[in-house]
Amino acid sequence: MYGFHPIKTVGHHETITKVVKSGSTVTKYDPVYLEDDTADLAATGEPIFGVAMATVTGDGSLTIPILCGKDIVYEIDNDNDTNTHGDASYGGGKFFDITGTTGAVQIDTSSGTSSGQVVCVAEMTGTQEDPTDTSVGQYKINSAESGY
Numbered sequence: 207m208y209g210f211h212p213i214k215t216v217g218h219h220e221t222i223t224k225v226v227k228s229g230s231t232v233t234k235y236d237p238v239y240l241e242d243d244t245a246d247l248a249a250t251g252e253p254i255f256g257v258a259m260a261t262v263t264g265d266g267s268l269t270i271p272i273l274c275g276k277d278i279v280y281e282i283d284n285d286n287d288t289n290t291h292g293d294a295s296y297g298g299g300k301f302f303d304i305t306g307t308t309g310a311v312q313i314d315t316s317s318g319t320s321s322g323q324v325v326c327v328a329e330m331t332g333t334q335e336d337p338t339d340t341s342v343g344q345y346k347i348n349s350a351e352s353g354y
Contacts, residue, residue, distance in 0.1 A: 207281070207283050207333065207335065207336075207339065207342060208235070208283055208306065208309060208310045208311055208312060209233070209234070209235025209236055209237075209257075209282070209309070209311050210235050210236070210237055210257040210280040210282055210311070210345075211235055211280055211281045211282070212257065212273060212278050212279070212280055213279055213280065213281050213334060213344070214278070214279040215275060215277070215278050215279075216277040216278070216279070217275065217276070217277040218275060218276075218277075219273065219274060219275025219277070219278055220273075220274055220275065221259060221271045221272065221273055221274070222256065222271070222272050222274050223269045223270065223271055223272070224238075224240065224243065224244060224245040224269060224270060224272055225243075225244050225245065225264070225266070225267060225268065225269050226244065226245045226246070226262045226263070226264030226265075226268050226269065226270050227241065227244045227245060227246040227264045228264050228265055228266040229263075229264060230245075230246045230247060230263070230264045231247075231261070231262070231263040231264070231308050232245060232246065232247050232258045232261070232262055232264070232270055232308060233247075233258065233261045233308045233309035234258055234259060234260055234261045235257060235258060235311075236248070236257070236258045236308055236309065236311055237254040237256075237257055237258075237304060237311060237323070237347075238254065238255050238256050238257065238258050238270075238272050239252040239253065239254065239255060240255045244264070245258070245264075245270050245272060247307070247308050247311075248304065248311075248323070250303045250304060250305055250314070250317075250323075251303060251323070252323075253323070254304075254323050254324070254347045254348075255272065255274065256272035256273050256274035256275075256347075257272065257273045257274075257278075257280070257347075258270055258271075258272060259271040259272065259273050261309075276346070276347065276349035277346065278346065278347070279327060279344050279345070279346055280324075280344070280345050280346070280347075281333050281334065281342050281343075281344055281345075282311075282312065282313050282324070282342065282343060282344075282345050283312045283313070283341055283342050284312060284313045284315045284341050284342065284343055285305055285306075285312045285313065285314055285315055285316075298326050298327055298328055298329060299325065299326065299327075300318045300319075300325070300326050301318065301319055301320060301321050301322030301323075301324065301325050301326075301348060302314060302315065302317050302318055302319075302322045302323070302324055302325075302326065302345075303317040303322045303323050303324075304323050304324065305317075313326075313343065313345065321348070322348060323347070323348055324345040324346065324347055324348055325345060325346050325348050326343050326344070326345055327344050327345060327346055328343065328344040329343055329344075
């Protein structure tokens with residue numbers, strides 16, 4: 207499971223439509239970064255504005271709906287390259303960056319610090335879709351880093 211899958215919306219949230227950057231492909235559930243008010247796939251370290259709710263390849267005029275809100279909880283797959291669930295450097299309240307390309311974004315579990323693009327709110331012992339998948343955590347977009 208790749209991308210940011212919304213599972214809980216608490217508080218104020220909205221869907222905002224933005225033009226997708228020409229030549230850029232943004233896949234449903236990708237984190238979105240705004241550059242000059244156009245949507246693009248968020249890269250490691252860039253503030254996440256929201257999450258794409260459709261797949262669009264930009265031509266300078268095509269738009270994409272973006273789910274925005276600081277209290278939305280997402281299920282996101284972890285890369286588990288260095289750290290995994292249960293490691294002291296991983297867990298609820300820790301901040302992480304993302305890694306990956308469009309349609310294949312994950313949490314970089316080796317990036318856990320006191321700041322980052324997302325904050326872990328719960329480790330998982332399975333997802334809503336697959337109760338046996340333990341490589342997924344629950345996260346919120348770091349509102350201090352977000353452009354929303």
